[in-house]
Amino acid sequence: MNLHWHRRDLRVADNRALAESVADGESVLPVFVFDPQILDHASPPRVAVMLDALEALRSDYRELGGDLLVTRGDPREELPRLADEYDADAVFWNRDYSGLAAERDSEVRLALDDAGVSRAAYHDELLHEPGTIRTNEGEHYSVFTYFWKKWRDREKDAPFDAPEAGRVVGSERIAASDGATDLPTLADLGFEEPEADVPPAGTEAACDRLREFCEETIFEYAEDRDYPAKDATSRLSVHLKWGTIGVREVWEATAEAAERADGDPDEEGSEAESVEEYQSQLAWREFYAHVLSARPDVVTRNYREYENDIDWRDDDEALRAWKEGRTGYPIVDAAMRQLREEAWMHNRLRMVVASFLTKDLLLDWREGYDWFRERLADHDTANDTGGWQWAASTGTDAQPYFRVFNPMTQGERYDPDAEFIREYVPELADASAEEVHGWHELDPDEREAIAPDYPAPVVDHAERREAAIAMFEDARGDD
Ligand SMILES: Cc1cc2nc3c(=O)[nH]c(=O)nc-3n(C[C@H](O)[C@H](O)[C@H](O)COP(=O)(O)OP(=O)(O)OC[C@H]3O[C@@H](n4cnc5c(N)ncnc54)[C@H](O)[C@@H]3O)c2cc1C
Missing domain, CATH: 3.40.50.620 (HUPs)
Structure with a gap:
């Protein structure tokens, strides 16, 4: 045995x-x-x-x-x-x-x-183990596109069968005196109930979600995945984190969807392109796991060091406003409240709030990472540090330091009717989409009339964008 x-x-x-x-x-x-x-x-x-x-x-x-x-x-x-x-x-x-x-x-x-x-x-845990996909120099990849091509073209293992009934040792052999199959409660382990409603766990929930996603949604993934008001992503992250579903099983379902898809992966707007876009997200997960395995220090250190230290600010009040979803930037606040309520946040919004923390509030990405680690049910060290360092321009193939997400434009583009924002920020329930997206331009009297309980923007985005670029230029040692 x-x-x-x-x-x-x-x-x-x-x-x-x-x-x-x-x-x-x-x-x-x-x-x-x-x-x-x-x-x-x-x-x-x-x-x-x-x-x-x-x-x-x-x-x-x-x-x-x-x-x-x-x-x-x-x-x-x-x-x-x-x-x-x-x-x-x-x-x-x-x-x-x-x-x-x-x-x-x-x-x-x-x-x-x-x-x-x-x-x-x-x-x-992964389709391809760290160390098995390397550059010609034998290093781990630090640019996703090259990693992806190699990763995609490698043969993938088929799923493994569950053990047959009768092969697993039953309770009659497990010492009864121990209470040995009892599970503790959260309180037994010293934890409070989470503030969020956590998603259903277990293999059945994971398989249902995968099946449902691969029936239709996957064919529109490339087009819809950036719109948080749509239920357009697989929401499998929590299952992949806890391994309540095997990654080979997920891959097999996407490969079957690829066979049913219209068009070719290279054809823009085709179903096949959409399925491949989804598969590439699975590759991002593996890319970051390979990076973490090669560079375990990325949990606390910048992957990419600048000439000088980045002069992040200390600002407890701004950090609190960000955590509480009270920055006065509606898309940022809606996202932070989604995190609080669901222990999950849409990918587009993770990028928006991470950019806002680092490039508008000028706070260290590690402050944001700590909060995500505390609040996300799907927190995964590799993906979380990868995502944060990407947004903070300190990561592998990160956002260039001068590219700063504009939170108003992001809101307007990806939540045009402010549907998602109004769902999570009830103070703005009676505001029009125009008022929501133009919140930063309204004068105090107008704000007071539309949504008296919702705060004014905590910073001026245009000013902070300049300050962020200057902060990175100092770190780079530019004249
Ligand atoms: C700042 C930041 C922090 C993040 N923290 C985490 C984290 O702690 N845990 C986590 O699983 N993902 C993290 N991500 C990646 C991504 O946001 C989530 O995986 C995704 O939103 C989960 O939702 P989904 O399962 O519906 O994704 P889908 O769009 O359905 O994607 C399918 C799967 O691919 C993987 N995936 C998708 N996007 C990425 C990505 N950018 N990087 C790595 N893997 C990806 C996930 O396993 C996901 O479940 C983070 C991204 C950012 C920008």
């Missing part, structure tokens, strides 16, 4: 290490370890999703005649202990490429070696 150690792979189907652990007719005992060291870095929405996903995982195992063993402690001690208690031959798991988890994995390897327990770690 083998142990399968679940981490960010909370599913039974399309799980490489789990499939490997039952190969050769072995049976498997699945285990999840609540690790206080990892929980120290977690936040209420993420833990809430994780607990829901674990509950769904446990019931999937029960349907297979098995169960999920749940423990709490340091995996370096827990895994050798469990291997001994259950007389397991080996411990299997899927690799995690983010800094803290990767460090923990190497320590667990040593602990199992010391205890004389075999172990096997597999690549599962």
Whole structure:
């Protein structure tokens, strides 16, 4: 019998290490370890999703005649202990490429070696593992377009089958005295209920979402994905983060959609182009994971250093206005409130609010990253640092420093009827789209008459744009 150690792979189907652990007719005992060291870095929405996903995982195992063993402690001690208690031959798991988890994995390897327990770690989280797609010089890619071409043309693995019923160790073998399959509550783990309504977790929810998305929406993705009022994106990020769906399964569904699509990927406006646009988002996820694996320091340091330090400002009041969605820039505020309410934010808006924090408020991207990490249910170290550093002009193939999103134009272009804005900023419910998008140009009396409870802009965008460019020119050492 083998142990399968679940981490960010909370599913039974399309799980490489789990499939490997039952190969050769072995049976498997699945285990999840609540690790206080990892929980120290977690936040209420993420833990809430994780607990829901674990509950769904446990019931999937029960349907297979098995169960999920749940423990709490340091995996370096827990895994050798469990291997001994259950007389397991080996411990299997899927690799995690983010800094803290990767460090923990190497320590667990040593602990199992010391205890004389075999172990096997597999690549599962991505279609192509870090280190397998490199430049001709053998480096990781720092420009997405080149990475994408190589990534797209590589053959992809098919999904793995779930273990057959009867192969998973059931509760009769799991020590009943431990209460060993009980899941803790948020409060047991020391977390409060999240302020946001977290999305449904578990493989069933993920598969439903994927199926629904690939029926029709994917064919309009390229055209609609930038409009937050439309439900035009897959919303799979939370599932990919927790591994409640396998990435091979997602890829296979998109490949099937590509076969049904009209036109050719090179044909502008075709369905095939749209499917490929979606596939390229999956590649962005892998691109950032490869970058993080090669440069674990990007979590706290600029990927791209300037000649001098960037002279970010300290401004607690502005930071608070941004977090609370009270900057007086309607699209920014609607987005920040979506984050607060749903623990998710539309991609276009993540770019807008990140640009606003760094280039209008002139605050360090790490302040924004910390807030996203706290509030996003789909927070993923690689994607989050990648996105923030892109917006802050410090990342891989980042926005050039002189390109500053104009929040009014972004609102007008991507939410022309102010439908999304009015949904999340009720103070503007009675304002016309023109008034919403022209909020910065109204005089105080007009603002007072239209939406007395909504703030005036906290900064002047035109002035701040100039200040941001000057700040980056100083950092570059330009004369
Ligand atoms: C400042 C900033 C922070 C971000 N933080 C995160 C984060 O913590 N976690 C996260 O998963 N994504 C993050 N993203 C990327 C992106 O915004 C989200 O993946 C996307 O909005 C999730 O919604 P979706 O699943 O409907 O995406 P879809 O448009 O349906 O895309 C499908 C999948 O592709 C991947 N993807 C899409 N866009 C990107 C991207 N730009 N970079 C990397 N992967 C991408 C995601 O896994 C996503 O689920 C961030 C982007 C920015 C600009």
